[in-house]
Amino acid sequence: MQEFIKQYKKNKSAVVGFFIVVILVSMAIFAPWIAPHAPYDQNLADRLIPPMWEAGGKASYILGTDDFGRDLFSRIVYGARISLMVGAVSVGMSLTFGLVMGLMAGFFGGKIDLFIMRIVDIMLSIPAILLAIVVVSILGPSLINAMIAIGIVGIPTYARIVRASVMAEKEKEYVIASRVNGSGNLRLMFKVILPNAATPIIVQSTMGFASAVLEAAGLSFLGLGAQPPTPEWGAMLSDSLQFITTAPWMIFYPGLAIFFTVLGFNLVGDGLMDVLDPKLKDK
Amino acid sequence: MNLVEVKNLKTYFYSDEGVNRAVDDVSFEIPEGKTVCIVGESGSGKSITSLSIMQLIDKPGKIVEGEIIFDGVDLLKQDENYIRGIRGSKISMIFQEPMTSLNPSYTVGFQIDEVLKLHHKELDKKGRYERAIEALELVGMPYPEEKYNEYPFKLSGGQRQRVMIAMAMACEPKLLIADEPTTALDVTIQAQVLDLMNKLQDKKGTSILFITHDLGVVAQMADEVVVMYRGHIVEKASAKELFEDPRHPYTKALLNSIPVPGKHKRKSRLDTVDENIDYLQFPKEIR
Numbered sequence: 001m002q003e004f005i006k007q008y009k010k011n012k013s014a015v016v017g018f019f020i021v022v023i024l025v026s027m028a029i030f031a032p033w034i035a036p037h038a039p040y041d042q043n044l045a046d047r048l049i050p051p052m053w054e055a056g057g058k059a060s061y062i063l064g065t066d067d068f069g070r071d072l073f074s075r076i077v078y079g080a081r082i083s084l085m086v087g088a089v090s091v092g093m094s095l096t097f098g099l100v101m102g103l104m105a106g107f108f109g110g111k112i113d114l115f116i117m118r119i120v121d122i123m124l125s126i127p128a129i130l131l132a133i134v135v136v137s138i139l140g141p142s143l144i145n146a147m148i149a150i151g152i153v154g155i156p157t158y159a160r161i162v163r164a165s166v167m168a169e170k171e172k173e174y175v176i177a178s179r180v181n182g183s184g185n186l187r188l189m190f191k192v193i194l195p196n197a198a199t200p201i202i203v204q205s206t207m208g209f210a211s212a213v214l215e216a217a218g219l220s221f222l223g224l225g226a227q228p229p230t231p232e233w234g235a236m237l238s239d240s241l242q243f244i245t246t247a248p249w250m251i252f253y254p255g256l257a258i259f260f261t262v263l264g265f266n267l268v269g270d271g272l273m274d275v276l277d278p279k280l281k282d283k
Numbered sequence: 284m285n286l287v288e289v290k291n292l293k294t295y296f297y298s299d300e301g302v303n304r305a306v307d308d309v310s311f312e313i314p315e316g317k318t319v320c321i322v323g324e325s326g327s328g329k330s331i332t333s334l335s336i337m338q339l340i341d342k343p344g345k346i347v348e349g350e351i352i353f354d355g356v357d358l359l360k361q362d363e364n365y366i367r368g369i370r371g372s373k374i375s376m377i378f379q380e381p382m383t384s385l386n387p388s389y390t391v392g393f394q395i396d397e398v399l400k401l402h403h404k405e406l407d408k409k410g411r412y413e414r415a416i417e418a419l420e421l422v423g424m425p426y427p428e429e430k431y432n433e434y435p436f437k438l439s440g441g442q443r444q445r446v447m448i449a450m451a452m453a454c455e456p457k458l459l460i461a462d463e464p465t466t467a468l469d470v471t472i473q474a475q476v477l478d479l480m481n482k483l484q485d486k487k488g489t490s491i492l493f494i495t496h497d498l499g500v501v502a503q504m505a506d507e508v509v510v511m512y513r514g515h516i517v518e519k520a521s522a523k524e525l526f527e528d529p530r531h532p533y534t535k536a537l538l539n540s541i542p543v544p545g546k547h548k549r550k551s552r553l554d555t556v557d558e559n560i561d562y563l564q565f566p567k568e569i570r
Contacts, residue, residue, distance in 0.1 A: 181371035
């Protein structure tokens with residue numbers, strides 16, 4: 001573990017990414033204490049107030065207010081909760097299904113592999129956002145359905161990654177050795193092979209987190225995800241479109257929040273990839 | 284008493300280009316407490332014979348015919364559960380590549396512990412730990428308590444092979460299959476590992492099926508020798524007989540291709556096994 005931290009620290013951008021993620025997570029956890037206002041509190045007298053350092057700004061609204069007089073900063077802080085939840089749930093969902101499918105395909109091979117991978121191919125042939133729109137239009141637009149949609153869209157990526165690394169590990173002699181010692185298939189799959197195939201899965205999950213956040217924002221922007229008045233970053237962007245010339249801060253800061261979240265998780269993913277590389281581990 | 288009797292074993296591999304008769308009508312016995320060596324060139328079916336005994340033949344391979352009688356039971360007629368119970372507890376196996384035959388994600392101790400957990404349910408955690416340390420000591424591992432907590436990548440090839448042997452011996456199997464266990468090791472370590480296996484055999488009375496292409500190793504290890512050529516047994520004899528009086532032309536060719544100090548002049552050419560001769564045309568010499 002100490003070795004791990006030492007290696008990770010060497011990569012400066014990964015450290016930056018780590019701090020971004022830490023800030024985001026603490027924003028999400030301590031939202032009620034950080035945010036000066038409740039995210040749904042409307043104050044129609046204070047509509048479209050610019051950020052505090054611009055002319056006409058008020059100190060109590062750090063990043064200004066939107067068209068209903070809601071505090072933008074508070075909404076962004078609460079939005080971190082939603083974005084992180086979306087990331088965790090949809091990555092968790094794609095990972096669970098992708099892992100099981102990939103493990104089975106890679107481990108058993110033959111007809112099972114053929115069957116699972118053809119399903120994956122079919123899923124891959126449909127554009128992600130289109131599939132998400134289909135899911136959402138069947139189940140109706142809501143944040144939960146958007147998470148399900150993003151989760152389903154992610155499955156093939158994980159299945160392929162898991163399959164590839166399982167296939168590489170399966171042929172190693174320690175797997176045969178474990179079979180010789182009497183291990184059954186389930187044990188071989190989850191206990192013997194999986195830990196050795198975990199590196200690319202961990203990296204992909206971190207990166208996938210970022211793209212899930214981005215996709216959720218995209219769906220919400222299209223009106224297929226979080227519904228108003230939920231303080232979701234993508235939804236906030238689409239709400240503010242009509243004020244883009246008069247109140248640009250309304251679109252700028254939620255966008256910035258999305259940008260940093262995606263950047264942070266991608267940097268962490270890159271850092272993890274470097275550290276967990278088995279070639280470095282042996283040194 | 285014979286621990287293992289292999290009778291008319293046929294293991295074939297089916298591919299688009301036809302059937303590969305990797306093991307074709309092979310019969311031999313492994314007496315209790317003795318070492319039987321299978322020698323032969325690459326691709327002669329040595330490893331497939333041993334994997335057949337363990338029932339580890341995967342598609343497209345198939346055991347077509349024959350009997351493998353272990354301890355009075357025909358393994359080919361048993362179901363997967365019975366075989367799994369035997370693997371590790373009654374038959375163990377050591378592999379050629381010590382570098383890849385330990386799981387890199389777990390400590391040495393954990394892996395020995397797992398084998399013990401599976402086959403010695405009566406032992407508690409402390410009992411298993413003691414048993415594992417004992418096994419590591421038995422194979423001459425320096426600082427067994429420390430090595431118990433090490434990951435495989437910190438061990439040298441020879442140490443890893445010792446761990447493999449410790450794991451294989453931890454359950455005191457009746458049969459140990461060693462598939463070229465010394466090929467990847469340098470000569471000094473090789474001698475130590477062979478010596479170790481001989482000692483363990485004396486102590487525990489384990490039968491060993493030793494697979495190798497190194498006739499020097501055969502001379503050191505074997506009681507009985509089986510010479511395989513293209514899936515067939517061409518000669519079977521006790522080690523002494525085989526080295527003193529090789530009868531089959533293939534065995535003779537094999538023995539002639541070993542350099543002997545004094546017999547072979549410097550810069551003279553070494554005899555080789557002639558690829559153009561089909562040695563199967565000669566009668567089999569089974570003694």
